[in-house]
Amino acid sequence: MSADLLDFDAALAAYDPVLGLEVHVELNTASKMFCGCANAFGGEPNTQTCPVCLGLPGSLPVVNGKAIESAIRIGLALNCSIASWCRFARKNYFYPDMTKDFQTSQYDEPIAHDGWIDLEVDGETYRIEIERAHMEEDAGKLVHAGGSSGRIGDAEYSLVDYNRAGTPLVEIVTRPITGTGAKAPQVAKAYVSFLRDLMLSLGVSDVRMEQGSLRCDANVSLMPKGATQFGLRTETKNVNSLRSVERALTYEIQRQAALLSSGGRVHQETRHWHEEGYTTPGRSKEQAEDYRYFPEPDLVPVAPRREWVEQLRGTLPELPNVRRERLQAAWGYTDLEMQDAVNAGALDVIEATVAAGATPQSARKWWLTELARRANEAGVDLAALAITPAQVAEVQALVDAGTVNDKLARQVIDGVLAGEGSPADVVVARGLAVVSDDGALSAAVDAAIAANPDVAARIRDGKLQAAGALIGAVMKDMRGQADAGRVRELILQKLG
Ligand code: ADP
């Protein structure tokens, strides 16, 4: 299936890629875009429908105000201008997942337009210009059944589920992105990742890429190095993971470069991404004229009052990248430490642990090692572990006070996770406190000396580094609960 590819570095030596990213975000409103049906994922097929979202004759749509609010907040967060007056439009085409034969969308009057965001990738900042963020409705879902691949090609029949029809969507479209060179696939991935974090912090979407609530159409074209006129682009549809965005673009760049460098030309078309690692052609690209757009006569225009827009601006959360910079500065983490914390999804829990009194480094240590391992084993998020940030801070406080050492602290965590109570409760119940009482320690040291006469002799001869072996023996004897510093002092006293 895979076409001829040019080596990626060779492709980038000869051509400059131009990107265009269209990201669809399903809004998490309670009801659909134009009717009162539940907007929920995964219901029994065709149970969340009504005459409006089934497009029955005579039914009339009404705009969901909450969806408009979310679209405006998204637009504001992307530094867009918000239209003071705009309309919906009919995008006419036939496909069985949409009974009306048109999709209600926005065309030349998007609710938000002309924005930008700054993205940081590998220490470089890329300004991504946003052409528009417009509202539209999702279509239903076709299920191609009876074949082996789930694709239409070898299906015996197709089923249609209209539950998704009428789900509110915001489509965010960039202007052509130039100047990213070999970083193009990474920049695209970082952009989609940025949007995902942004939607989460705005609270407007679940952004589950695997469920399709955030989908990316990735356009790319190549032009010979130094040229200014863009080449013909392909649009790889519905790429549904961050990693796939990067892989699909890398593949398309290599494929287009192979075509162009052998004298061929790129067909302007949509393509499908296959997780095995290649794209295949979809349909050749229709032009806007083909859709016969016209203003939707059944809906009134949307004219958000300026005071409302300003009030919504006031509800914007701190942007995820701004928050990251603020936390990194406050915590004094290196770039690598911060990256690890972000990748582990640990910012919230670390922040709460620090707020509960732990140092940033100790909070990082517990969440990214011991607790990350346990969350991984259980297949859950850090926040879902049965230990709170305040309890993690308490564990560290017990270490700092010398009540437990790191090794015992791990057993304390075991106990908290097992539901045995607070860290202090677990220390008492499991008898985990470090023993620094000289009586008990002295007896254990005497026993260790008696059991290791040769080691004792070396220490008497002044080879103090041999003390480690005796400390180890005492620790083992006392199940790790001896105060190691005090044990060392006692050994040197007795043999000194
Ligand atoms: P379509 O209706 O084909 O999806 P859109 O305007 O919605 O068109 O989106 C096209 C995307 O591709 C936009 O992000 C646009 O900036 C980008 N784009 C346009 N021309 C090119 C090109 N020659 N190469 C790469 N991207 C392009």
Ligand code: MG
């Ligand atoms: Mg488009």
Ligand code: ZN
């Ligand atoms: Zn409905």
